[in-house]
Amino acid sequence: MSDVVSGVANVPARRALSQPGAAAVARLTGPWLALAVAFAILPAIVTSGSALTMLSLMGIMIVFALSYNMLLGETGLLSFGHAVYYGLGGFLAVHAMNTIIHDALPVPLPMIPLVGGFSGLLFGIIFGSVSTRRAGTAFAMISLGLGELVASSSLILRGFFGGEEGVSTNRTKLLHVFGLNFGPQIQVYYLIAGWCLLSMVAMYALRRTPFGRMCNAVRENAERAQFVGYNPRTLRFIAFSIAGLFAGIAGGLAAINFELVNASEVGAGQSGLVLLAAYIGGIGSFIGPVIGAILVTWLEVMLSDVTDVWQLYFGLLFIGMVMFAPNGIAGLLIMHAPLWQARAYRSMLRLALAYLVALGPALVLLAGLILLIEMTYHLSVKATEGTTISVFHVALDAASAKPWAVAAVLIAGGFWLFRMTWPVVGAAWHDAFAQAHGAGRAK
Amino acid sequence: MTAPAVELIDVHKNFGATPIIRGVSLAVPPGERHAIIGPNGAGKSTLFNLVSGRLTPSAGTVQLNGEDVTGLPPHLINRRGLSRSFQVTNIFPRLSVWENIRCAVLWSLGHKYAFWRGIEGLPDVRARTEAILEAIDLIDRRRVQAGVLAYAEQRALEIGITIAGGAGIILLDEPSAGMSVAEAARAVALIRKVSEGRTLIMIEHDMGVVFDLADRISVLVYGQIIASDVPARIKQDSAVQTAYLGTAA
Numbered sequence: 001m002s003d004v005v006s007g008v009a010n011v012p013a014r015r016a017l018s019q020p021g022a023a024a025v026a027r028l029t030g031p032w033l034a035l036a037v038a039f040a041i042l043p044a045i046v047t048s049g050s051a052l053t054m055l056s057l058m059g060i061m062i063v064f065a066l067s068y069n070m071l072l073g074e075t076g077l078l079s080f081g082h083a084v085y086y087g088l089g090g091f092l093a094v095h096a097m098n099t100i101i102h103d104a105l106p107v108p109l110p111m112i113p114l115v116g117g118f119s120g121l122l123f124g125i126i127f128g129s130v131s132t133r134r135a136g137t138a139f140a141m142i143s144l145g146l147g148e149l150v151a152s153s154s155l156i157l158r159g160f161f162g163g164e165e166g167v168s169t170n171r172t173k174l175l176h177v178f179g180l181n182f183g184p185q186i187q188v189y190y191l192i193a194g195w196c197l198l199s200m201v202a203m204y205a206l207r208r209t210p211f212g213r214m215c216n217a218v219r220e221n222a223e224r225a226q227f228v229g230y231n232p233r234t235l236r237f238i239a240f241s242i243a244g245l246f247a248g249i250a251g252g253l254a255a256i257n258f259e260l261v262n263a264s265e266v267g268a269g270q271s272g273l274v275l276l277a278a279y280i281g282g283i284g285s286f287i288g289p290v291i292g293a294i295l296v297t298w299l300e301v302m303l304s305d306v307t308d309v310w311q312l313y314f315g316l317l318f319i320g321m322v323m324f325a326p327n328g329i330a331g332l333l334i335m336h337a338p339l340w341q342a343r344a345y346r347s348m349l350r351l352a353l354a355y356l357v358a359l360g361p362a363l364v365l366l367a368g369l370i371l372l373i374e375m376t377y378h379l380s381v382k383a384t385e386g387t388t389i390s391v392f393h394v395a396l397d398a399a400s401a402k403p404w405a406v407a408a409v410l411i412a413g414g415f416w417l418f419r420m421t422w423p424v425v426g427a428a429w430h431d432a433f434a435q436a437h438g439a440g441r442a443k
Numbered sequence: 444m445t446a447p448a449v450e451l452i453d454v455h456k457n458f459g460a461t462p463i464i465r466g467v468s469l470a471v472p473p474g475e476r477h478a479i480i481g482p483n484g485a486g487k488s489t490l491f492n493l494v495s496g497r498l499t500p501s502a503g504t505v506q507l508n509g510e511d512v513t514g515l516p517p518h519l520i521n522r523r524g525l526s527r528s529f530q531v532t533n534i535f536p537r538l539s540v541w542e543n544i545r546c547a548v549l550w551s552l553g554h555k556y557a558f559w560r561g562i563e564g565l566p567d568v569r570a571r572t573e574a575i576l577e578a579i580d581l582i583d584r585r586r587v588q589a590g591v592l593a594y595a596e597q598r599a600l601e602i603g604i605t606i607a608g609g610a611g612i613i614l615l616d617e618p619s620a621g622m623s624v625a626e627a628a629r630a631v632a633l634i635r636k637v638s639e640g641r642t643l644i645m646i647e648h649d650m651g652v653v654f655d656l657a658d659r660i661s662v663l664v665y666g667q668i669i670a671s672d673v674p675a676r677i678k679q680d681s682a683v684q685t686a687y688l689g690t691a692a
Contacts, residue, residue, distance in 0.1 A: 210549045210565075211558035217546040220535040226517040227495065227527060228608055229550030238556055 032201055039193040043186060052185045054301050059189075059196040060253045061293035065277040066203050066286075067246030072275070073283035074207065075239040076219030077132070078140045081147025082247055082274055087266030088123050088150070089116030089248025091161065093255040097169040108177045113195050113252035120248015121241055128240035133233055135222060147271055154263035166262025169255070182256070192253050199246055204286055206242065215239050273300075276314065280321050282328025291329050309377050339436050347432035354428035361417030367392070368410025375403060446509030448473040448612050448642035449494060449525075454503030456486075456493055456666075463489050465666035466503070471659075473508075473611070476643040478657035480650075482686075485663045487646045488530055491614050494644075495527045496520040507612065522550065526610035530617045530646070532597045534604060536590030540581050543589050543600055545572045547607035571607070578637060579603040595626040599633065606637045613638055615645040619652050631655055654678075662686070 042055055064086055071077040093116040100107045131142040154161035172183045180187055206212050214235050217225045222232040255261050264270065281292020303310035325332050339348050371391055375398040378389045387399035396403045447470040456464040463486045471477045479487050492498040494505055496517035505513045512520050535543050548571045562568065576582040579599045584592065589600055598618065605613060618634055619627040631652050647653045653660060654674045661671040664686045670677060677683055
């Protein structure tokens with residue numbers, strides 16, 4: 001079949017279209033080396049008491065959120081049950097650790113995430129063979145059903161899931177290598193950081209393979225993918241299985257970090273959390289779920305210290321993101337990329353000032369909302385503890401009219417001022433892009 | 444004699460109780476450019492869907508190069524060397540033009556579901572993608588998101604995706620529909636170029652395009668082929684004139 005097209009294909013490429021060279025290699029490996037260095041020195045920079053614990057949690061969540069994004073962001077599969085693979089990975093890891101301790105097997109702790117990963121992969125293959133036959137709503141419903149199935153079986157199979165209290169272990173009792181016993185959190189942090197980096201590199205590389213690109217094609221238009229020779233089911237199935245693998249690694253890391261796994265790890269709450277993290281960060285890019293994982297972990301730890309209703313704020317943040325920034329935080333950042341590329345620094349400065357102008361009223365509005373939520377919560381749930389509450393370190397009597405009036409004024413005034421200042425942002429944005437565009441054409 | 448590239452044997456298709464294709468038999472020899480014409484609702488697109496695996500025939504047989512492919516799913520039919528375009532543009536809208544074509548060359552170059560190999564380091568993929576983009580004249584638009592291309596460019600991309608896998612049998616569903624005269628002329632030149640050495644079956648309403656390109660023409664009316672012949676004789680066929688050409692002209 002010597003046709004025009006394959007005839008042309010034999011001619012050597014006349015133009016170098018993204019020809020990989022030394023510069024490209026440096027561009028590929030540079031960010032990863034930087035990230036490795038960052039992971040290595042972070043504990044020296046952030047030294048507050050709970051920082052190591054928080055960083056460890058972030059590392060776990062990054063792996064989990066990226067594995068989730070292989071489904072939602074890359075392949076277009078909305079799963080409501082991804083914690084199944086995270087949790088089962090965690091349970092099998094914890095059981096493996098206890099078996100290793102009991103039989104004194106020569107397996108060091110850093111290998112344990114592999115147990116989690118293979119468990120996640122195995123269950124991904126089993127459940128994926130059923131659920132990935134369909135995409136869209138059917139897939140979402142099946143994932144929800146499978147999640148409920150596993151969560152409810154945790155109440156029945158008490159031997160495996162450990163009932164209410166879960167299954168505990170002792171990470172220091174495994175084989176010690178290089179004199180590491182993984183008692184101190186710093187050692188666990190580096191174990192998590194190492195696996196996190198490895199998983200990130202692997203998942204990033206997966207996107208840039210024939211398989212990864214065809215996952216995007218199936219997300220965009222599954223039918224067309226079928227007419228260029230691909231079976232969308234097979235692509236979804238492989239993506240689902242590999243996502244299970246990395247979720248299982250995250251679960252194994254969690255088992256090591258907490259030395260305890262309980263049934264809530266496979267439940268809907270955990271599945272919802274990872275969806276939130278990936279979506280808030282932005283499912284359209286690789287960096288999005290990483291940002292989301294860091295933010296959600298930070299909020300979870302910090303907010304739950306400050307307020308009892310932190311989940312409400314979480315939900316409001318999610319709704320806000322869905323409504324006003326559907327491409328997530330990463331999407332908001334990427335919106336500014338053209339300015340950066342055009343080196344329109346003056347416009348960027350002006351835009352930043354405009355953001356600051358609008359930020360003030362937004363914070364006032366937010367303060368009013370927080371006041372309203374906290375007082376409502378206190379009066380309705382904690383009325384027995386008296387009506388005096390502390391918001392922003394200010395003691396208020398929620399039973400008197402004054403704080404309610406203040407809240408109303410803050411909300412109304414903040415909203416009004418925000419509406420007044422928002423056009424400033426719009427104008428700055430418009431000018432900045434007009435200039436960036438002009439600069440781009442002038443070059 | 445070699446087997447026909449595409450052969451339909453008494454193919455029927457009903458939607459519920461409604462017969463849409465009512466016993467179509469058609470043999471297209473390898474290398475022929477074959478046009479299917481007929482009034483709206485005659486079942487032309489349905490016929491394409493039956494051949495390409497989008498729909499399963501209610502009765503009858505579809506053969507490619509002498510092999511029975513009746514009822515196979517689209518990806519298996521595609522792997523046997525049949526590729527098609529769509530009447531309503533069917534591309535990967537949020538992927539770049541480059542990605543659109545690259546996705547369409549991967550299977551035929553044997554890369555399949557490879558998740559262990561970087562896509563940027565595949566010289567055959569890059570070369571073929573580039574060649575296709577040159578052929579459809581979209582090489583300078585390769586970084587653009589496919590969804591924001593102009594309509595005629597999207598139609599060219601649609602043809603590019605269709606031919607990218609190097610299929611021996613190409614089905615084009617109204618490739619020049621909705622185009623200006625100049626755009627349609629370019630489309631005809633493109634189709635002529637890319638269909639060289641292949642079997643082409645196309646549905647087309649523009650009679651200029653049809654008589655310009657086709658070696659043979661089949662006229663489909665109400666789910667049946669009423670005539671199948673060289674363009675000169677189709678023009679003179681009285682049944683065709685009353686059923687179709689007469690009303691159209």
